[in-house]
Amino acid sequence: MSRHQKKNSFLNKLLYFVNSIFAATLLLSYFLSFVSPKTVPVFSVASLAVPFLIFVNFAFLLYWVIKLKKYFILSGIVLLIGWLFFPPLLKFTKKNIALNSDVKIMSYNVRMFNVYKWTEEEGIGEKIIQFIKDKDPDILAIQEYYHSKDTQLKYPYHYFAPKSKKNNFGLALFSKYKIINKGSLNFKNSANNAIFIDIVKGKDTIRIYNLHLQSLKLNPQKENFGEANSEKLIGRLKRGFIQQANQVEQFLKHETTWKGKKVICGDFNNTAFSWVYRQLAKNKKDAFNVAGINFGKSYNYFFPVRIDFILTDTKTKIHNFKTYSEKLSDHYPIMSRINFE
Template sequence: MKKLNFINKIVFFFNSVAATLLLLSYVLPFIPPKTFSVLSVLSLAVPFLILVNALFFLYWLLKVQKQFFLSFVVLVVGYLYFGSLYKFSTPAEIDKENSLSVMNYNVRLFNLYDWIEDKDTQVKLVDFIKDKAPDVVSFQEYHPHIDIDLSFFKYKYEKLSGKRNKIGQAIFSQYPIINSGSISFPKTSNNAIFVDIVKKKDTIRVYNIHLQSLKIDTKVEAISQENSERLVKRIGNSFKMQQEQTEMFLKHKNKSKHKVIVCGDLNNTAFSYVYKEISEGLTDAFKVAGNGFGRTYDFKFFPTRIDFILVDNHFEVDAFKTYDVHYSDHFPVMAKLSFKD
C-alpha cells in the first residue's frame, strides 16, 4: 500500500470492500433467511459483485500491481464453489428417440395490461411457443386470455385465483396428464403446481414453482427514490416467505416416487439459500448445456438468472437455451432432455 499513490489507495479501498462483500456472499446459501434476512439480501448482488471484482482484477493486472491477487483469489474461490457466471460453450444438440423438451416461461399475464407497447405481443408470444414446439411448457403469471390460443397442446392443468382477472400457473403438455395438484402457499398468490405425465412407459412428475416476488421496480428512477432501509427490509421479508414456501415444496417433492423435473421462477438467484435447497440432488440444465450469462429477467443493471429447469439423475441434459425475446419481463428457457439407460 505504501507504494500506491493516493488515487490507487482509494481504488484499493473500494476493491477491498467489493472483495469482502463477495466473499461474505459465498456463505449466504448456507444461512436460512429466517435467521438473518437482511444479510440474505446481499445474495441478489452476487453477479454484480463478481463483475466488479473482475474489473478490479483487470485494473491491477494491467498496472502490474500485486493488488490483483485480492480479487483474483476471491473470484477463484467463487468459481470453485459456484462455477462460472458465464458459460463459454454449449454441447451440440443431440436428437434422441427418447428426448423430452421442456420450456419454462413467466409470461406476465400475456401482456394483459399493455406493459409492452407492441399490440402484437400476445400473438408473437404464442407463435414463438408454437415454433419452438416444446413437449411441456410451464407458465408463471399465467392468465387464460381470450386471445391466447394454446390448443396445439393436447393436455393442460391450470391453477388460478382472483375474482376479476384469473391469474396463476399452468402446465401444458403433449403427453397425457394422469395426475395433477397444487401446493398452496399461505398469504400469497404465489404457489407451486405439479402434473404427472406419461411418455411411453415412463411417468414423469413436472413441478412448476413460483416463489414469493420481491416486488422490485426495475426502473432506475423508482429504485433511486425508494427508501433503501425500507427496500432491504421488504426484500428480507420476501426471502423469509421464500424459505417457508421452499420447505413446503420440498416436503411435497420428497414424497414423489416418479422421475422429477422442477421448473419455475424462484425470484432469486443461483447464489441464494432457496436455490441451494431446491436444487440439492438435481441438475441445473443451464450449468450443463447453457451459454452466456443465462439472463432470464429483464434487469438493466446486471444479468439476472432467476428462472430454472432442474432435473433429477434419471435425465441427461442434451441442450439448453435462453431465448432473447421481449414478450414479457422474463425470457423463456428450454431444455432438451433424454432418459438415461
C-alpha cells in the same frame, strides 16, 4: 519519491481499499447461500448482488494486471473460490445433442400476455403464443398465465391452476404426454404458487413441477433507492425473502412424496447464489450448468440475472439448454432438451 509517484501510490492504496471491500462483500455473499433468510433476512439482499459484485471484482482484477500490481491476487482468489465451488455466472461451452427420444421442456413467465398493458407494444399476447408454437415444446410451464380465449394453446393435455376462483391468472402446465395426476401446493397469503403434473412417457411416469416463488417486487427502473424509501424497500425485501423461505420449505416437503423421475421448472425470483436456489438444486442437475452458454440471463435487468431455472433429478440426461432473447415479457423464455431413457 516524486510528487507524481506519491500521488499514484496514494491512489493505488485507496483503490485497493475499495477493492478489499468489494472482495470481502462478494466472499460473504457466497456463503450467505448456506444461511436461511428466516435467520437474518436482510443479509439475503447480498445474494441478489452477486453477479454485480463478480463484475466489479473482475474489473479490479483486470486493472491490477494491466498496472502490473500484485493487488490482483485478492480479487483473483475470491473469483477463483466462486468459480470452483459455486454455480457459474458465465459458461464458455455448451452441450448440443438432439435425439428423437428427447423431451423439449420450456419455462416462460409471460407476464399475463400483457393484458394489463405493461408495455404499449401491440399484439404481445399473439406474439408470445406464436413464439411458443414455433418452438413447439413437448412440455410447457407458464408462470403468470392469463386464461382467455385469446391465450389458448393447442395441447392435448393441460392443467391450469388459478390463484382464486375470481381470477383468471395463475400457473399452467401443458403436455403432449398424458397427464395421470395433478395438483397444487396452494401457497398461503401469496399470489404465487407451485403446481405439478405426472405424465406418462413410454414405461416412465415423470413428475413435472411448475414453481413460482414470491416476487421481491424490485424494479430498478421505478424504485427510488434514496433515503426516503430505503427503510420501506428493505422491509419489503425482508418479507419477500421470508415468504420465499417458507414456500421453499413447503415445496421440499411435498417433493419428498415423489421418488421417481422429475423436472422442476419455474421462476424462482432469486439467483443461483441464493439460499433458495441452493435448497431447490440440492441433489439435482441445473440444465444451464450442464448444457447452457454465456450468462443465461433470464430477466430483463441492467446486469445479467438468471432467476428462471430447469432442474432435473441426477439420473436424467440434459442434452441442450437455451435462453431466448425475445423481449415479449420482463422474463426471457428458457428451454432444454431432456432425455429420460
